[in-house]
Amino acid sequence: MAMVAAGGEPVEPQSLKKLSLKSLKRSQDLFAPSHSLLFSPDAESKRIRVSSKVNAEYGAVKNLPTDQGRVQGKGAAAPSSALALPDTKDARGGGTSNAIMPAPLMLPKAPDSTGQGKNTTVLSIPGSSDRFSTSALMERLPSRWPKPEWHAPWKNYRVISGHLGWVRSIAFDPGNEWFCTGSADRTIKIWDLASGTLKLTLTGHIEQVRGLAVSQRHTYLFSAGDDKQVKCWDLEQNKVIRSYHGHLSGVYCLALHPTIDVLLTGGRDSVCRVWDIRTKAHVSALTGHDNTVCSVFARPTDPQVITGSHDTTIKLWDLVAGKTMCTLTHHKKSVRAMALHPKEKSFASASADNIKKFSLPKGEFLHNMLSQQKTILNAMAVNEDGVLATAGDNGSMWFWDWKSGHNFQQEETIVQPGSLESEACIYALSYDNSGSRLVTCEADKTIKMWKEDLTATPETHPVNFKPPKDIRRY
Numbered sequence: 458m459a460m461v462a463a464g465g466e467p468v469e470p471q472s473l474k475k476l477s478l479k480s481l482k483r484s485q486d487l488f489a490p491s492h493s494l495l496f497s498p499d500a501e502s503k504r505i506r507v508s509s510k511v512n513a514e515y516g517a518v519k520n521l522p523t524d525q526g527r528v529q530g531k532g533a534a535a536p537s538s539a540l541a542l543p544d545t546k547d548a549r550g551g552g553t554s555n556a557i558m559p560a561p562l563m564l565p566k567a568p569d570s571t572g573q574g575k576n577t578t579v580l581s582i583p584g585s586s587d588r589f590s591t592s593a594l595m596e597r598l599p600s601r602w603p604k605p606e607w608h609a610p611w612k613n614y615r616v617i618s619g620h621l622g623w624v625r626s627i628a629f630d631p632g633n634e635w636f637c638t639g640s641a642d643r644t645i646k647i648w649d650l651a652s653g654t655l656k657l658t659l660t661g662h663i664e665q666v667r668g669l670a671v672s673q674r675h676t677y678l679f680s681a682g683d684d685k686q687v688k689c690w691d692l693e694q695n696k697v698i699r700s701y702h703g704h705l706s707g708v709y710c711l712a713l714h715p716t717i718d719v720l721l722t723g724g725r726d727s728v729c730r731v732w733d734i735r736t737k738a739h740v741s742a743l744t745g746h747d748n749t750v751c752s753v754f755a756r757p758t759d760p761q762v763i764t765g766s767h768d769t770t771i772k773l774w775d776l777v778a779g780k781t782m783c784t785l786t787h788h789k790k791s792v793r794a795m796a797l798h799p800k801e802k803s804f805a806s807a808s809a810d811n812i813k814k815f816s817l818p819k820g821e822f823l824h825n826m827l828s829q830q831k832t833i834l835n836a837m838a839v840n841e842d843g844v845l846a847t848a849g850d851n852g853s854m855w856f857w858d859w860k861s862g863h864n865f866q867q868e869e870t871i872v873q874p875g876s877l878e879s880e881a882c883i884y885a886l887s888y889d890n891s892g893s894r895l896v897t898c899e900a901d902k903t904i905k906m907w908k909e910d911l912t913a914t915p916e917t918h919p920v921n922f923k924p925p926k927d928i929r930r931y
Contacts, residue, residue: 482919602924605858608844609913610866611895615906617653618873619646624898625884628669628678633890637678638898639666645680645690650889653906659690661697668711668722677734679720681708687722689734701732703739714755719776721762723750729764731776741779745772752795754804759818763804765792771806773820783820787813794837796845798859799892805859807834807847814862826862827925830855836885840892848897852881863922876901 512519622641629636635656637647645659645666664683671678678690687708689699706725713720718734729743729750748767755762760773760782771785771792790809797804802817805826812826812834832849839845843859856866872881882900889896895907 479919486915603861605861605863605865605920605922606843607915607918607920608842608856608858608865609909609911610918611844611846611856611868611907612910613868613905613907615653616873617648617904617906618902619648619655620644620902620904622665622902623884623900624902624904625665625667626669626680627885627887627896627898627904628671629887629889630671631673631890636887636889636896637669637671638904639669639680639682640902641665643682645669645678648904650894657695659695661688661690662686664707667707667709670711670713670720672713672734673715674718675734679711679713681711681722681724683707685724687711687720687732699734699737701730701737701739703730703732703742704728709749709751710753712753712755714761716757719755721753721755723753723764723766725749727766727768729753729762729774731762731779743772743774743779743781745781745784746770748791751791751793752806754795754797756797756817760820763795763797765795765806767791767793769808771795771815771820773818785815785820785822787822791833793833793835794847796837796839798839799841801859805837805839805845807837809833812837812845812847812857812862824862826857826864828855828864835883836887836897838886838888838895840888842892844892846886846888846895848883848886850882852883852899854883854886854897861922863920865920870897870899870905872899872901873903 620638620640620642622643624638624640626639627636630650633650635647635649637645639645639662643660643662643664643666645662646655647657647659648654649656659678662680662682662684663686666680666682668681669678676692678692679687680690681687685704685707687701687704688697689701690696691698701720701722704722704724704726708722708724710724711720711722719740720732720734721729722732723729727744727746727748727750729746731740731743732738733740743762743764746764746766746768750764750766752765753762759775761776762774763771764774765771769786769788769790769792771788772781773783773785774780775782785806788806788808788810792806792808794807795804796807803814803823804817805812805814809832811829814823814826815821816823826845830847830849830853832851832853834847834849837845837847839859845857845859846854847857848854852870852872854868854870855864856868857864870881870883872878880900883897884900885898887896888894893908897905897907899905
């Protein structure tokens with residue numbers, strides 16, 4: 458029966474075990490702030506612990522009377538060598554035997570009828586002070602999995618509506634003053650980041666706009682869409698100045714190289730194409746995927762290009778040679794989204810089966826995130842604080858601690874009035890350049906803006922973390 462608080466709201470009853478665990482956790486957070494440093498072992502407490510385990514394990518056969526031991530010895534089968542403890546001597550050779558005799562019937566301890574002539578069999582465990590031969594005596598080691606950092610929960614503070622179709626892509630201005638969104642209504646809209654007001658609408662595509670990128674060194678905006686077109690917009694004139702022709706089907710993703718004037722696009726023709734921004738020249742085609750290239754990002758050093766595809770693989774490319782350096786086959790489903798960490802040499806990839814982390818430059822697998830979102834993941838982004846956000850087809854948005862892979866918050870988007878429940882889908886998300894604002898693009902034609910809850914504290918939102926028992930290496 459639910460309890461009722463003073464305010465009249467029902468309070469969920471909590472078990473004594475749960476409350477005691479909370480109290481233990483708070484005590485540990487108060488009195489042991491450096492969790493990586495282990496306490497020095499106490500010899501006396503270790504001796505008491507071992508002796509209690511020995512009594513619990515062998516107490517029934519430790520002090521058997523002489524007659525009863527003989528009866529059990531006659532009725533039992535030959536002693537098994539599997540139960541013999543190390544360094545045992547053969548009793549027939551005159552030595553002391555430390556083997557445990559298997560008994561068919563464990564009788565309770567009876568009072569000794571011989572009076573003062575009490576002869577007991579003492580269980581001796583050689584080397585018990587440093588090495589134990591049974592699982593009951595094994596010392597438990599603390600988990601080496603990193604403890605997650607505390608992050609404030611995120612909350613929705615603004616909803617922008619203005620597009621007439623699904624909002625499919627987003628990119629931020631390097632000056633962090635505005636951001637642009639591409640939509641299935643074939644337009645690109647530019648919004649003020651601080652106020653959320655519409656500044657400009659660009660028209661020119663004849664199909665939905667799937668990818669956007671803003672140049673850091675030029676006043677250029679690049680867009681790509683299902684109409685096979687890749688366009689370069691001059692934001693001083695607000696018009697298209699270049700078009701890049703070559704894709705045989707829809708273009709699903711694009712990225713700019715951070716140090717050289719190169720544009721990368723991937724699409725349904727299973728090819729990642731490299732373009733020279735200034736001359737419109739098609740530099741090279743990175744071929745090797747067997748299906749749609751749906752995610753791509755670039756970095757200054759090798760591997761300079763990394764692509765994810767519907768063929769479930771991730772490829773690391775040598776941009777100069779135009780060849781694959783490495784192919785990662787860890788995923789079992791389409792790799793629809795990837796995110797490069799802004800500080801560390803690592804990246805994450807999202808698929809319907811799992812979210813995985815890889816190191817760079819060799820692409821070595823690090824670990825899986827500790828939970829499964831169990832939906833098709835369309836987008837992911839990570840900021841400098843180590844908060845990874847992933848968004849899926851069912852409208853779920855989960856927040857993760859990058860270092861440990863712990864999922865500390867789960868949100869469900871709310872469709873705007875008049876939309877179908879099935880339109881609770883997030884197609885794209887991105888942090889602004891400060892990492893303090895998160896913007897999502899959704900199927901209900903809205904743009905939602907998120908920020909951290911400044912009133913939250915580690916006491917109001919504690920980290921409920923259980924380290925994994927085993928580490929999957931695939």
